[in-house]
Amino acid sequence: MTETSTEILVVGGGLGGVAAALAAADSGRRVVLTEETDWIGGQLTAQAVPPDENPWIERFGSTASYRRLREGIRDHYRRAYPLRAEAASSLTLNPGAGRVSKLCHEPRVALAVLEEMVGPHRAAGRLTVLLRHRPVAAHTDGDRVSAVELEDERGRRRTVSAAYVLDATENGDLLPMAGLDHVTGAEARSEHGEPHAPEVADPTNLQGITYCFAMSHHQGEDHTIERPAMYDFWRSYTPEFWPGPLLGFSAPDPRTLEPVARTFVPNPDTDPLAVAADQSADAGDKELWGFRRILARRMHLPGAFDSDITLANWPLNDYWLKPALEIEGLVDARTVREAHEEARQLSLSVLYWLQTEAPRADGGTGFPGLKPRPDVTGTETGLAKAAYVRESRRIRAVTTVTEHDVSLDLLGPHGIVRRHDSVGVGSYRIDLHPSTGGDNYVDVASVPFEIPLGALLPERETNLLPAAKNVGTTHITNGCFRLHPVEWNIGEAAGRLAAFALEHGTTPHAVRAKDELLEAFTAVLDRTGVERRWPDVRGY
Numbered sequence: 121m122t123e124t125s126t127e128i129l130v131v132g133g134g135l136g137g138v139a140a141a142l143a144a145a146d147s148g149r150r151v152v153l154t155e156e157t158d159w160i161g162g163q164l165t166a167q168a169v170p171p172d173e174n175p176w177i178e179r180f181g182s183t184a185s186y187r188r189l190r191e192g193i194r195d196h197y198r199r200a201y202p203l204r205a206e207a208a209s210s211l212t213l214n215p216g217a218g219r220v221s222k223l224c225h226e227p228r229v230a231l232a233v234l235e236e237m238v239g240p241h242r243a244a245g246r247l248t249v250l251l252r253h254r255p256v257a258a259h260t261d262g263d264r265v266s267a268v269e270l271e272d273e274r275g276r277r278r279t280v281s282a283a284y285v286l287d288a289t290e291n292g293d294l295l296p297m298a299g300l301d302h303v304t305g306a307e308a309r310s311e312h313g314e315p316h317a318p319e320v321a322d323p324t325n326l327q328g329i330t331y332c333f334a335m336s337h338h339q340g341e342d343h344t345i346e347r348p349a350m351y352d353f354w355r356s357y358t359p360e361f362w363p364g365p366l367l368g369f370s371a372p373d374p375r376t377l378e379p380v381a382r383t384f385v386p387n388p389d390t391d392p393l394a395v396a397a398d399q400s401a402d403a404g405d406k407e408l409w410g411f412r413r414i415l416a417r418r419m420h421l422p423g424a425f426d427s428d429i430t431l432a433n434w435p436l437n438d439y440w441l442k443p444a445l446e447i448e449g450l451v452d453a454r455t456v457r458e459a460h461e462e463a464r465q466l467s468l469s470v471l472y473w474l475q476t477e478a479p480r481a482d483g484g485t486g487f488p489g490l491k492p493r494p495d496v497t498g499t500e501t502g503l504a505k506a507a508y509v510r511e512s513r514r515i516r517a518v519t520t521v522t523e524h525d526v527s528l529d530l531l532g533p534h535g536i537v538r539r540h541d542s543v544g545v546g547s548y549r550i551d552l553h554p555s556t557g558g559d560n561y562v563d564v565a566s567v568p569f570e571i572p573l574g575a576l577l578p579e580r581e582t583n584l585l586p587a588a589k590n591v592g593t594t595h596i597t598n599g600c601f602r603l604h605p606v607e608w609n610i611g612e613a614a615g616r617l618a619a620f621a622l623e624h625g626t627t628p629h630a631v632r633a634k635d636e637l638l639e640a641f642t643a644v645l646d647r648t649g650v651e652r653r654w655p656d657v658r659g660y
Contacts, residue, residue: 121238121269121277121278121279122139122151122276122277122278122279123278123279123280123281124248124278124279124281124350125278125281125282126150126151126152126281126282127144127149127150127283127284127304127622128140128141128144128149128150128151128152128283128284128285128286128615128619128622129151129152129153129154129268129280129281129282129283130144130151130152130153130154130288130505130587130615131154131255131270131285131286131287131288131294132154132155132156132162132216132288132290132293133153133154133155133156133157133159133160133162133249133251133274133286133288134155134160134161134162134163134166134288134289134290134291134588134606134607134612135161135162135163135164135287135588135604135607135611136162136288136408136587136588136589136608136610136611137153137160137162137286137289137588137601137607137610137611138153138160138161138234138237138238138405138585139185139186139587139607139608139609139611139612139615139619140251140286140288140360140587140611140612140614140615141153141238141239141241141247141612141615142185142237142238142612142615143185143611143612143614143615143619143648144501144520144615144616144617144618144619145241145246145614146240146245146648147615147616147623148246148619149246149619149622150246150617151241151246151247151248151406151615152247152248152249152250152280152282152490153231153247153248153250154248154251154253154255154270154280155249155250155251155252155253155355156252156253156254156289156506156508157251157252158230158251158252158498158505159227159231159251159286159498160234160238160249161227161230161233161234161288162506162588162607163508163509163604163607164227164230164234164497164556164604165227165228165230165234165620166227166333166504166506167332167504167505167506167507167509168227168333168414168431168497168504168505168506168508169431169507169508169604170216170221170224170225170414170431170432171190171219171223171603171604171605171606172219172221172222172548172571172604172629173221173222173223173548173569173603173605174546174547174548174605175623176547176549177222177397177552178212178222178538179545180606180651180654181277181545181547181609181651181654182447182545182570182605182609182651183510183544183605183608183609183612183649183650183651184534184605184610184648184649184650185237185612185648185649186551186605186608186612187242187542187649188197188237188510189230189233189234189237190223190237192213192233192237193215193223193229193230194215194227195234195638196229196232196233196434197215197225197229197548198211198213199213199419200625201424201431202420202421202424202580203419203420203421204393204420204421205421206393207392207393207419207420210393212551214392214395214397214432215229215415215416215419215646216289216364216392216413216414216415216419216429216433216511217344217392217393217395217397217410217411217413217416218277218395218397218404218411218412218414218427218554219395219397219404219405219407219410219411220404220405220411220412221397222352222397222398224397224412224413224414224431224493225365225414225415225622226414226415226429226496226615227496227497227498227504227652228496228498229416229504229522231346231461235524237498240263240582242305242563243313244520245252246406248615249264249529250270250272250278250512252273253270253271253272253278255268255269255270255293255294255297255307256269256271256431256518257269257297257380258294258297258298258341258584259279259281260299261658263580263581263582264582264583264584265285265294265582265583265584266281266299266421267279267281267282268279268280268297270292270508272297274507280305282409283583283618284583284584284585284614284618284621284622285298285583285584285585285614286584286586286587286611286614286618287391287585287586287587287588287590288586288587288614289512289582289590290337290509290512290589291445291509291512291513291523292325292512292514292515292588292589292590293513293588294584295513295584295590296448296513296514297365297458298582298584300515300518300578300580300584301515301516301578301579301580302513302514302515302590303323303427303513303514303515303516303594304324304326304513304514305321305322305324305325305443305446305447305595306318306321306555306557306595307321308320308321308498312520312522312523312524312594313522313524314522314523314596315523315529315530315593315615316523316525316550316556316562316564316596317347317594317595317596317616318559318607319497320359321448322449322557323450323561324443324554324557325508325556325557325595326443326444326445326511326555326556326557327440327511327552327553327554327555327598327599328438328439328440328553328554328555329438329439329444329459329460329463329504329507329508329509329510329554330437330438330439330463330467330508331436331437331439331463331464331466331507331508332431332433332503332504332508333431333432333437333467333468333471333492333493333497333498333501333502333503333510334414334429334430334432334460334492334493334496334502334503334518335425335429335432335471335491335492335493335502336428336430336431336491336493337386337387337427337428337489337490337491338427338431338472338488338489338491339387339489340347340428340489340614341489342488342489342567343475343488343489343490343491343492344475344476345468345471345472345475345492346463346486346594346615346648348468348469348470348472348568349465350462350465350466351465351468351469351472353438354366354465354466354470354473355367355469355477356429356474356626359436359552359554359561360558361377361558363379364379364579365401366435366436366466367434367436367469367470367473367477369381369382369383369384369478370382370562371434371435372435372561373435374405374551374553374561374563375561375563377560377561378603380406380433381406381410382406382407383406383407383408383481384404384407384474384478384482384487385409385428386407386408386409386427386430386490387409387417387428387490387601388409388485388646389418389651390411391418392413392416392418392419392521393408393419397419397654398635399597400600402533403469405434405435407434408430408434409428409430410430411430412430412431412432412434412495413428413429413430413431414429414430414431415428415429416428422446424618427491429493429496429498431509432471434466434470436470436551436660437467437470438554439459439462439463439466440553440554440555440556440557440659441459441638442455442456442458442459443455443459443556444456444457444459444460444463444507444509444511445511445513453612460507462641464501464503465506467502467503468503470564471490471502474485474486474487474490475488475490475646476488490623491568492560507584509589509633510553510589510598510602511554511595511598512589512590512601513587513590514586514589514590514592514593514594514598515578515579515586515590515591515592516630517574517575517576517577517578517581517591517592518574518575518577518578518579518592518595518629519541519572519573519574519575519577519592520575520592520594520598521569521575521592521594521597521601522566522594522596523550523594525537525569525597526550526565526566526567526569526597527550527564527565527567527599528564528565528566528567530569531563533567533658534640535567535569536567536569536570536571536654537570538570538621539570539571539572539573539638540638540655541572541573541574541632541638541642542570542571542572542573542642542652543571543572543609543613543617543650543652544571544606544609544610544612544645544650544651544652544653545568545569545570545571545574545609545614545644545651545653545654546564546569546571546600546601546603546606546609547561547567547569547600547654547657548566548599549560549564549565549566549583549599549600550563550564550565550566550596550599550600551563551599551600552595552596552598552599556645562596562599564596564599566593566600568654568657569600570653570654571591571601571606571609571613571631572650573617573631573638574592575591575592575593576592576610576614576617576628577592577628577629577632581627581629585614585617585628586614587610587611587614587615588607588610589601589602589607592608607652613650614648616641616644616645616648616650617631617641620640620641622642623642624637651659
């Protein structure tokens with residue numbers, strides 16, 4: 121077994137993990153970053169999900185390094201793609217003209233920019249990136265994690281020891297391995313008094329996962345895939361709270377739960393530069409082709425592309441029949457494997473249904489010209505490399521963010537909760553997708569929030585810190601903390617915190633507890649471009 125030692129180990133190469141590694145390396149620390157797939161970037165790349173962001177993202181509401189990522193993506197398109205002059209000159213270029221985000225783009229472009237961002241630290245020897253490595257065990261000494269054992273795709277083991285270990289995995293995998301107190305699923309209403317929490321706790325009640333997939337459309341061609349093994353099941357499956365079969369264009373409106381018809385028209389002739397992506401004004405999810413479009417052919421010179429490319433992350437392919445998270449005594453590894461396979465079968469069935477049976481506006485059925493795009497997602501099938509995971513294990517934290525801290529109804533339109541230990545900001549609706557407990561959408565208006573340092577600190581003092589969706593939130597508030605810029609901010613704060621604790625010979629808990637240390641740490645965040653306060657914002 122190979123043994124490696126470093127100062128800071130970041131396990132999980134999603135957005136939080138990359139941000140943590142960049143922050144720690146930028147602080148001059150030696151860092152090892154691991155990733156289970158062969159792409160860093162998590163939900164932005166391997167999971168193929170365009171960014172969900174706050175409506176002010178072009179001006180404020182993120183860290184400076186996250187803005188560099190966004191501008192790097194735009195610059196990549198300006199350098200490498202045959203954009204129309206009007207598109208290339210747009211300061212707010214939205215490459216895919218998708219409605220879900222002001223920056224819909226291809227996963228590989230985000231990957232290229234992230235690789236550019238980590239490149240200098242790798243060249244300097246400060247950062248080592250281990251792809252295709254997953255954690256299989258944590259070695260502990262009391263409450264401290266002395267090392268993490270990793271396994272590569274060939275079954276070879278490697279042990280990495282570190283002064284600080286950051287869990288940036290998609291599921292909070294290190295928490296049970298290290299014996300750290302954590303929460304899964306839905307808390308009972310009695311625990312925090314949250315209005316939208318269930319009466320009875322259910323640790324297996326998790327938001328559904330989704331295997332996104334990319335596709336283009338080529339009229340007159342036939343790209344119909346092989347009939348998926350579970351197609352008959354998914355073709356007839358009708359959830360109790362759905363207006364009809366799951367494979368259909370009618371689905372609940374997440375905010376009202378009323379049945380709403382979706383439309384699907386590939387390659388519309390509308391001008392993509394006219395698309396305004398602002399979910400605070402319009403969720404944009406009723407027209408499926410344009411909702412998460414990641415390449416708009418008409419954004420480019422004539423003839424450059426013969427089709428748009430769109431990304432399916434829709435009500436049709438959310439999977440919630442079984443928990444996709446191993447929970448001791450409740451959900452075993454076999455069930456998790458079955459959940460992932462059934463979720464993949466669901467997405468393939470959606471594609472096959474679109475190609476063969478979906479109703480068209482002209483009265484016909486099926487779009488055989490829909491072509492899966494494995495070249496876009498880096499897989500053989502065109503499905504994303506990994507499932508889009510909305511909800512992971514969460515630490516029992518010094519500070520738990522509850523619905524009372526973020527709900528618009530509870531706080532009012534000017535009710536931002538100010539945190540003396542703020543390490544960043546975020547804003548998004550409390551957006552919970554249908555869950556394994558049989559819940560329909562829970563979609564609640566929220567106010568902009570500050571991220572408390574206490575939410576990054578486990579109750580028990582340890583050298584293991586969360587750096588992704590595994591911070592101190594609840595099943596409810598995870599719904600607004602799980603999105604791209606917030607995950608990045610959490611990871612960046614965790615990376616800076618571990619580096620600061622090493623530099624000052626202190627602990628993360630002491631940083632929060634001692635005013636002089638907290639002041640010095642927040643000064644580091646301010647200096648490095650972490651926004652910790654919201655201006656007076658309206659319209660949410």
